[in-house]
Structure formats: structure tokens, C-alpha cells
Amino acid sequence: MYLVAPEFLIPLADVTCAFGETVVLCCKVCGRPKPNITLKGPDQSPVVNNSRFTINIRDTGDILLKICNLMPQDTGIYTCVAVNDHGTASSSASIKVQDSLVWQQSVVSTVDVCVKIEDLIPGGHYQFRVNASNPWGVSPPSEPSNMVTLPSGTSTNDGMGIQWKDNFESSFTEMCEIGRGRFSVVRKCLNKASKKEVAVKYVTKKMQRKEQVAHEADILSHVQHPQLVALTDTYESPTSLMLVFELLEGGRLLDYLVAHDELMEEKVAFFVKDTLEALQHLHTCRVAHLDLKPENLLVDLHVPVPSIKLIDLGDAVQVSGHRYVHLLLGNPEFAAPELIQGTAVSLSTDVWSAGVLAYVMLSGVSPFLDESLEETCVNICKLDFCFPEDYFQGVSQAARDFISSTLQQDPRKRPSATICLQHPWVSAHSGDYSKTPLDTGRLASFIDRRRQLHDVRPVTNIKGLLTSSMGHTL
Numbered sequence: 033m034y035l036v037a038p039e040f041l042i043p044l045a046d047v048t049c050a051f052g053e054t055v056v057l058c059c060k061v062c063g064r065p066k067p068n069i070t071l072k073g074p075d076q077s078p079v080v081n082n083s084r085f086t087i088n089i090r091d092t093g094d095i096l097l098k099i100c101n102l103m104p105q106d107t108g109i110y111t112c113v114a115v116n117d118h119g120t121a122s123s124s125a126s127i128k129v130q131d132s133l134v135w136q137q138s139v140v141s142t143v144d145v146c147v148k149i150e151d152l153i154p155g156g157h158y159q160f161r162v163n164a165s166n167p168w169g170v171s172p173p174s175e176p177s178n179m180v181t182l183p184s185g186t187s188t189n190d191g192m193g194i195q196w197k198d199n200f201e202s203s204f205t206e207m208c209e210i211g212r213g214r215f216s217v218v219r220k221c222l223n224k225a226s227k228k229e230v231a232v233k234y235v236t237k238k239m240q241r242k243e244q245v246a247h248e249a250d251i252l253s254h255v256q257h258p259q260l261v262a263l264t265d266t267y268e269s270p271t272s273l274m275l276v277f278e279l280l281e282g283g284r285l286l287d288y289l290v291a292h293d294e295l296m297e298e299k300v301a302f303f304v305k306d307t308l309e310a311l312q313h314l315h316t317c318r319v320a321h322l323d324l325k326p327e328n329l330l331v332d333l334h335v336p337v338p339s340i341k342l343i344d345l346g347d348a349v350q351v352s353g354h355r356y357v358h359l360l361l362g363n364p365e366f367a368a369p370e371l372i373q374g375t376a377v378s379l380s381t382d383v384w385s386a387g388v389l390a391y392v393m394l395s396g397v398s399p400f401l402d403e404s405l406e407e408t409c410v411n412i413c414k415l416d417f418c419f420p421e422d423y424f425q426g427v428s429q430a431a432r433d434f435i436s437s438t439l440q441q442d443p444r445k446r447p448s449a450t451i452c453l454q455h456p457w458v459s460a461h462s463g464d465y466s467k468t469p470l471d472t473g474r475l476a477s478f479i480d481r482r483r484q485l486h487d488v489r490p491v492t493n494i495k496g497l498l499t500s501s502m503g504h505t506l
Contacts, residue, residue: 035064035065036062037116037118038061038119039062039063039121040061041061041062043059043123044057044112044123045125047128050129051102052103054098054100054101055099056096056098056099061093062093064116067114067115067116071110071113074110076111084099084101085097097112099127102127107126107127107129109126110124110125160177161173161177162174194246194249194250197267203225203267204222205224206232207222213344216233216234216236216239218232219231219234220232229279230279231279234273236271244346245273245275245346251319251350252345255313255345258339259339259342260341261330261342261343262277263275280330280332280341282333284326284327285303285326285330285340292472295475296470297394297470300390300431301458304390305453305458305459307324307342307386308386310341311342311382311386312448314342314348315382315448315450318352319351320351320377320381321385322358322371323346325385325389326479328343351378362485364412365388365400365408367409369415379449380443380444380446382449384446395420395427395471396423396471396476396477396478397478400417426466427466428457430455431457434455438452
């Protein structure tokens with residue numbers, strides 16, 4: 033058997049193509065033993081598979097690099113390097129992307145940070161940029177966004193951009209139940225093709241309408257973020273709707289915290305910051321979660337530093353100029369006064385819940401909890417809470433100040449998620465954290481009590497209770 037250094041039988045060839053097109057660079061290499069292949073981009077860093085770049089190295093020696101949705105920054109020299117024990121060979125070629133961008137003004141003026149662009153062409157390739165203006169003038173355009181490719185108009189959707197597949201049982205194997213919600217069951221499943229475990233939320237059609245489930249899927253598809261659970265697919269059977277999510281095996285946040293031998297205030301502040309960053313992204317998209325509670329915060333352990341993943345956007349709404357009143361179902365512990373009183377919700381409704389969450393993680397007790405749901409609701413609306421020394425001994429004043437700033441009766445007085453992130457207690461630069469370990473025993477008891485909650489009835493007659501307890505009508 034002859035041992036041969038790598039040699040390119042077919043070299044890479046230069047390509048010129050239009051903006052937004054797909055290109056494939058091809059070459060063929062031989063050598064014995066079989067060479068190791070590396071593809072390098074214009075910056076000489078290795079090219080890796082992602083949503084636009086696909087590398088295919090075949091046993092025949094053929095090497096293909098496919099690049100979708102070409103952008104001007106893809107222009108440059110691409111190199112294929114083949115290496116074995118007897119030598120090295122390389123082949124290079126250039127890709128030139130002809131910048132055929134036509135910039136068109138889509139929005140005359142807006143003060144919103146989230147804008148809906150109308151009349152785009154299905155299947156079209158778009159980039160976006162922004163100008164800012166004030167009385168002193170107009171800024172130059174921002175850097176163009178990443179390329180956005182719209183879905184073609186040929187798929188069968190339900191009107192909300194969600195495509196429902198019907199082959200769930202042939203694609204997945206159910207493994208075990210991992211959670212239950214008000215109207216759903218979540219099970220761990222195995223993708224038969226990829227052998228990857230996923231979390232699947234099953235919603236019975238008798239419990240929720242298809243439009244409601246599609247609404248959650250539609251919001252998730254538009255607010256993708258590292259700290260929001262990723263929706264990967266949607267399926268439908270005669271009796272159920274299935275949402276397929278990434279599997280997060282780190283468990284719920286509070287369970288993660290009590291599993292540690294020593295819980296410090298700084299760690300609580302870190303996870304509150306994580307939660308606020310998830311809310312900040314939602315709120316930038318003008319989406320209010322409206323069900324922020326410990327059960328909807330999971331821990332992602334697949335990253336170097338464990339971080340929060342916010343789940344369950346079933347109650348989430350797009351906040352617009354219209355007043356939206358949200359029906360409160362079940363336990364009200366983390367609900368803002370406007371949810372209980374049946375008045376209009378806003379993005380700051382989530383900020384209240386973040387404040388209650390911080391209170392619970394620091395003390396192990398619920399700030400407004402009383403003997404009944406109705407009494408708890410009255411306490412919330414009366415802002416009847418304090419920081420008992422038995423529970424907050426050793427907790428810093430900065431932490432108490434942060435909580436107090438979020439628990440404002442008037443939603444307009446609450447700080448935004450962005451402002452919350454600038455609070456000294458939340459900021460990573462704060463040195464005011466208490467060095468006293470927190471009591472996780474109370475937090476464990478809080479978790480046990482919450483596990484028993486299965487009430488989905490609306491909380492009623494709150495205005496009557498408030499009238500009798502406060503002496504006037506709200």
C-alpha cells in the first residue's frame with residue numbers, strides 16, 4: 033500500500049454571485065491515509081456548520097461548502113486545507129458578493145423600540161437598519177441587521193405563521209412525565225431520528241382552543257433569546273396539540289438553589305439579574321409574560337455559568353395601545369394588583385412579579401400570603417408587606433430597596449426591566465451583598481407548599497373585599 037501526501041484533484045473555483053443567493057464551493061482531494069480537512073473563511077478562522085454554512089465531506093474525497101443567503105461580508109478568500117502524516121495541500125478561491133441592496137424607508141417615525149414592517153414579500157431576503165433623530169438632527173444609519181429570510185407563501189399555516197405537523201408518533205417516543213401546567217402535561221420524549229431528548233408540552237384540545245396554543249407558539253417564534261426556552265417544532269393529533277421544546281434538565285430555579293449547601297445573597301442577585309434580562313428582551317419586543325413565578329424559571333446547565341431559562345408563554349400578550357385586561361387564574365402570590373383588580377396590564381406587571389420573586393428567594397417566605405386566596409389578594413392590593421427581621425436578618429439594605437422599588441401599587445411608578453438592571457443590588461459591580469448565608473430551609477418549605485397548588489379557578493369579588501377592608505371602592 034502506497035502512502036501519499038494530500039493532493040487536490042479538483043481545486044476550488046472563484047465565484048461571483050448576487051446578494052441573498054446560495055452558493056456551493058466544491059473541490060476534490062485524495063491522499064493516503066485519508067487527509068483531515070479544514071475549511072477557512074476570509075478571516076482565516078475555521079468555517080463551522082450553522083444556519084447559513086453547511087460543510088459536507090464525502091468518502092469519495094469530494095468537499096462541499098454551501099453558503100445560504102449570501103451577504104456582502106461573505107466576500108473574500110476561502111481555503112480548504114488537507115493534512116495527513118505525509119504532507120499538506122491547500123486550495124483557495126474567492127467569493128464575491130455583488131451588493132445589490134436597495135434601501136427603502138419603511139417607517140416614517142416611531143418612538144417604539146419594536147416596529148412591525150408591513151408588505152414584505154414572502155420568501156424575500158431583507159436586512160434592516162435604523163436612523164435616530166432629535167431636534168438637533170438625524171443620525172447616520174445603523175449597521176445593517178443580519179439577513180432575514182421570510183417564509184415562502186407555499187406552506188400550510190393556521191394564519192399565525194405556525195405550521196402543524198401530523199406525524200408526531202412516528203417521529204418521537206414518549207419517555208416520562210416531567211411536569212404539569214393548568215391545561216397541559218409536559219413529557220420527556222426522544223426524537224427517533226436525531227436520538228436527542230426533548231421536552232414536549234401536550235395540550236388537550238378540550239382544554240384549550242388551537243388559536244390559544246398557536247398564540248404561544250407564535251410569540252415564542254418571534255422572541256427567540258438565549259434566556260427564553262427554545263421552541264423547535266409543533267405537531268397536531270386528533271385530540272392534542274404538541275409544542276416541542278429544548279430539554280432543560282437543570283430543573284426549577286428554587287430546587288437548584290436549595291440543593292446548594294450554602295446560598296448567598298449574591299447568587300440570588302445573579303439569578304434575579306438573569307430573569308430581568310429575559311424580561312428586558314420580551315419587553316423590547318412589547319411582550320408581557322404575565323405569569324412570572326418560580327415554576328416558570330428553569331436552570332440551563334449546558335452553559336459555562338448556569339443561567340435562567342424563562343418558560344411558559346401561554347399567558348403572554350403583545351402590549352399595544354389597546355387596554356388589555358387579563359383573567360387571573362389560580363394562586364395570586366406573584367400577581368400584580370392590576371391582575372387582581374381586573375384593570376389594564378402592562379410591561380410593568382412583570383416587574384412586580386420579579387420583585388416578589390426576589391423577596392421569596394431571599395427570605396423563603398411569600399410577602400403577601402394569607403389564610404385564603406381572597407385575603408392574599410387584599411394584601412397585594414393594599415401593598416401590605418414588610419421585611420420581618422426573623423426572615424431578613426443579614427439581608428442587605430440594597431436588596432430591600434430593590435424589592436421596594438418594584439412593589440409599587442401604581443404600575444407607572446415601577447421601574448422598567450432595563451432600569452431594574454441598573455439598580456446597585458442587581459448590577460454585577462455592587463459590593464453591598466450580605467455575607468451571611470440565607471436560610472434554605474424556609475425556601476424548601478415554600479417549594480413543598482407550592483407543589484400542592486392545583487387551583488385554576490378565577491379569584492372573584494376582589495373589589496367587594498377591598499371595599500369592606502379599606503372603606504372605599506377602588
